[in-house]
Every structure is written in structure tokens, then in C-alpha cells.
Amino acid sequence: MDDLKLYAPHAAGLRRLLDITCDFSSRIRMRLGVDKCAVLHVERGSIVSSDRLPVSDGINLRALSEGETYRYLGMSQNLGIDVAVVKQAACDLFYERLTKVCKSLLSGVNKTRAFNGWAMPVLLYTFGVLRWTQTELDALDRKVRSIMTLHRMLHPKSSVMRLYIPRKCGGRGLLSAKVMHNSGVCSLREYFLSRADSVMHREVMECDKGLTPLALARDGWQSPAVLSTSDREAIWKGKELHGRFFQALHEPHVDKEASVHWLRFGDLFGETEGFVCAIQDQVIRTNNYRKHILRDGTADICRLCRRPGESLRHVTSGCSMLANTEYLHRHNQAARILHQELALKYGLIEQRLPYYKYQPDAVLENDRAKLYWDRPIITDRTILANKPDIVLMDQTESRVFLVDITIPYDENLRMSLLCAQ
Ligand SMILES: [Zn+2]
Structure with a gap:
């Protein structure tokens, strides 16, 4: 049990409910967080001022007056919820957390995780409770992107849809407020409709003729569009350039x-x-x-x-x-990584160095293997291209591997594959 609300038709009834709650709490060795509790008296729809409500010896619950609010499930409320105020507070906290994530020293993928797991839940709480329009949700997502652009995490002309596609599908795995809202609202409504057998759920549904964004009592409810991953991929695919x-x-x-x-x-x-x-x-x-x-x-x-x-x-x-400078450097860096892995595998070196510090020796040798780096091979017949990037001689298996590295552009990959076949 986290937060609890008690409703009673009159003060005496509330007193009785409170006694039951206090009794139950003490039996399970829990205490009421009295400083967080408040009482609200309503007569004919308007709030009336009242005295504090005594709980036990000397402890009283404060009474809420017209302008005061208290927090219930993370939302400030009084007789109802002041939607505009709660929304603004949620947005402020959401952007504050996003900015903190952007400014942190986390890696790109961890920033996305932090955003999804720490910033987005601030809004998730309100979905299905507060009314958000599709325009507002679009604006939220747009502001997230502009904050990311501000922190140089997103190129302003980059694909928008790719941002919201899972990383394993080639996207950047960010949660979109609009998608989370629409799918959250739909599943919450489905949940209530599927519980028509329970008296409590049915009562709630009958009351909700537009009280919440779910409008549970309304038949012709228009469910908002929920884009699945494949829908989003289709949009990405359909873009001329992206x-x-x-x-x-x-x-x-x-x-x-x-x-x-x-x-x-x-x-x-x-x-x-x-x-x-x-x-x-x-x-x-x-x-x-x-x-x-x-x-x-x-x-x-x-x-x-x-x-x-x-x-x-x-x-x-x-x-x-660039061929003799940048491309050659890139080629060598990639070849060095492979060289170090082979040298470690065959026990030719003991310590792993960061790839940018690793300098391959021209010849490495032990009783298991010989490893050559960029050395010409003497052949019986003259072969012009006689200098493979890496030559590995596995002594125990009497096998020789000639390794040549190429870093082709993705469109040239197919040609390289054909050549290799
Ligand atoms: Zn050029």
C-alpha cells in the first residue's frame, strides 16, 4: 500500500474509517505518515473550512483549505487536479532531467537509457490522468529534439523517425512522448473495459463520462493512433534522403x-x-x-x-x-586492432593496450605461432602484391593465414564480396 484516500459521507463516517486504518496499520507494524496526510471537507460541491482531525493522542491531521494542495500519487491536488499547474510542473521537471542527462558525461547509449528510464517516467505518470492533446505531445517531442540538438547530440537535419526506432533496428532508441501517451491511454482503457465483471471497476466506468481522458462511459471513443516499430520503420524507409x-x-x-x-x-x-x-x-x-x-x-x-x-x-x-593520409591511417588502425587480437590469442603479447596506443611489431614469434606485420613474402614466382597486412603462421596446425584489410564504402561492399568469392 502506498497512497490511500478515504471517502466518507460525513465527519463521523470519516472518523470511523480512520480508526480502522490506524488499527490495521498498527497491527501490521506500520505508521501513518501524519505530516503527509490532510483532510478535506466538502459541502454541496464546495470546500468548507474545518478543524484539524485528531488521529490519536495529541496528533492531528491538517485540514486543506480552498487554495492549498497536497500530493497524491505525485500530483498536486485539492478537490480535483489543477491540470494546467500539474502539467507545467511535470514539463519543468521533465526538461530539467533531460538537460541534466544531456550535460552528463555518460556515453550516447547510456544517455538514451537515462532519458528513457529517468526523464520520461515523469510524464508517464500523467498519461491517462491529465488530458494531453496530440499537438501538445508533438510540441513536447519537438522540444526534446531541440534540447538534444542544443547539446550536439542530434543533427538538426537528421532523420526524426530514426530517433524513435530501437537501437537493434538501427535507430537511436529514444522514447517518444506521443507514442508513449497514445499506447498508454489505449492499454489503460482496454484494462478497464476488460474488468467489467468487477463491481468497483464498473462503478468507476459508469461515472467517467468525460472526467478523465479515457472517457470510460463513452461508446464512440476515438482511440489515438499508435505507431508500431514497423510503422515507424516504414516512415523512415519512405524518406528520399534518410x-x-x-x-x-x-x-x-x-x-x-x-x-x-x-x-x-x-x-x-x-x-x-x-x-x-x-x-x-x-x-x-x-x-x-x-x-x-x-x-x-x-x-x-x-x-x-x-x-x-x-x-x-x-x-x-x-x-x-585523402587516400595516402586519412584512408591509410584508418586502414592501419583497423588492421592494428586485428593484429593485437591475434597476438593476444596466440600468447605473443601479454597485455592489452588501447588500440590507438598499440604499435605492432614487424615479427612476433613463439613456439605456437609467427605473426608478421606488413612484411613482404618471398615467393618463387614474382608476385607484385606480396605484402599482406598480416601473416599468421599457426605452427601447431601447420596453417598459414594471409590477412588483408579493406574498408570499403557500403555500396562497394558487394563488389569486394564478389571479388573475394
Ligand atoms: Zn576529393
Whole structure:
């Protein structure tokens, strides 16, 4: 038992109910939190002032007057609930918590968890009790996004729908106030309607001719639209620009689970995560984006190599000016991670270093294996490409692995696969 309300037709009746409650409480070794209790006397619909109500020797319950409120299930109330005041208080606390989450040093995925598990429940309490319009809920969600943008966690041109799609499906797993409200209200109403066999539930339903947002006594109730995950995915997919990443993610040769692994288990900052998502959504202001999406008359020429077509594809894996610097660096970083894992696996090194500090030795050797890093292999016939990134010789199994790393753009992945086959 958490919060309790007692209703009685007159003061003497309330006295009796209170005696039963006190008696029961003391038998189960619980005490009334007297400082949180209050009494309200109503005559013909209006509040009348009254004396304090004695509970036991010397302890009295305070009486509520017209302007006072007390908290019941987290909401300030008197004879009814002052919807505007309670809503404003809930919103203030909600935004305060969101801002705290955004300012924290948590990783991107943990910020989302904190928002869903700590900020959103502030509003969840009120759904089904306070009346929220769809416009108000849209405004709430919009403000959440603008606060995220303010803290650099969301690119203003990024996909909105992707934000509300679970991380395992490639989204960012944020709860939307509108979706939570609509599904909450629908399931609460269904619950009451399914309990028509209980007298208490039936009484409540008969009274509610528009008292609550559920309007339980009303037949022609219009249930608000609830978007399922697949509905949201369909909207994401349908977007001309944002939908491209969705399409790429669902290509038959793409391992979707591995491709979204970083969203679920990565420890990137919220800012980095937002930036990577913006790149995937293809909303970065490249000259290609400016020419074809913004249509501001920019010539679509790469600012580095001066060749036509400064698309994201060109920047991330097609620019000749970046090939020998940035791409090579990225390639080496990826190869080093693999090298360190192999060296650890075969006991060639003992300690794991952060990948950016790890410097592979040209040759590592013990009685189990030999591991070469970027070393030419002498062959009988001359082979030009005789320098694999990594060569592993498993001495115990008498097997040699030649490892070559490539980091292709997702559209080139299929070609690399074909080449490998
Ligand atoms: Zn270029």
C-alpha cells in the first residue's frame, strides 16, 4: 500500500474509517505518515473550512483549505487536479532531467537509457490522468529534439523517425512522448473495459463520462493512433534522403546485426554518435548536398582534389587527396586492432593496450605461432602484391593465414564480396 484516500459521507463516517486504518496499520507494524496526510471537507460541491482531525493522542491531521494542495500519487491536488499547474510542473521537471542527462558525461547509449528510464517516467505518470492533446505531445517531442540538438547530440537535419526506432533496428532508441501517451491511454482503457465483471471497476466506468481522458462511459471513443516499430520503420524507409541508409542496411549482403552493434554496445559520446548518424543520414553539408538538396547553386566539386562530385561517398572513400593520409591511417588502425587480437590469442603479447596506443611489431614469434606485420613474402614466382597486412603462421596446425584489410564504402561492399568469392 502506498497512497490511500478515504471517502466518507460525513465527519463521523470519516472518523470511523480512520480508526480502522490506524488499527490495521498498527497491527501490521506500520505508521501513518501524519505530516503527509490532510483532510478535506466538502459541502454541496464546495470546500468548507474545518478543524484539524485528531488521529490519536495529541496528533492531528491538517485540514486543506480552498487554495492549498497536497500530493497524491505525485500530483498536486485539492478537490480535483489543477491540470494546467500539474502539467507545467511535470514539463519543468521533465526538461530539467533531460538537460541534466544531456550535460552528463555518460556515453550516447547510456544517455538514451537515462532519458528513457529517468526523464520520461515523469510524464508517464500523467498519461491517462491529465488530458494531453496530440499537438501538445508533438510540441513536447519537438522540444526534446531541440534540447538534444542544443547539446550536439542530434543533427538538426537528421532523420526524426530514426530517433524513435530501437537501437537493434538501427535507430537511436529514444522514447517518444506521443507514442508513449497514445499506447498508454489505449492499454489503460482496454484494462478497464476488460474488468467489467468487477463491481468497483464498473462503478468507476459508469461515472467517467468525460472526467478523465479515457472517457470510460463513452461508446464512440476515438482511440489515438499508435505507431508500431514497423510503422515507424516504414516512415523512415519512405524518406528520399534518410531512407537510403535504411535501404543499405537491409541489403541481402549486409549483416544488419553487426552493422548496428556499435549503436547498442559502443561507448561513443552522444555528440560523436549524433555525428555518425548524421553522416549515415547523408545530411552533412558537402558540395554535393548543397547542389542537389539545398540547391544553392554551389558547384559540386571536391574542395581537396578538385574533381567533380564531393559526395559523402567521395569524402569517406573516394578522394585521391585523402587516400595516402586519412584512408591509410584508418586502414592501419583497423588492421592494428586485428593484429593485437591475434597476438593476444596466440600468447605473443601479454597485455592489452588501447588500440590507438598499440604499435605492432614487424615479427612476433613463439613456439605456437609467427605473426608478421606488413612484411613482404618471398615467393618463387614474382608476385607484385606480396605484402599482406598480416601473416599468421599457426605452427601447431601447420596453417598459414594471409590477412588483408579493406574498408570499403557500403555500396562497394558487394563488389569486394564478389571479388573475394
Ligand atoms: Zn576529393
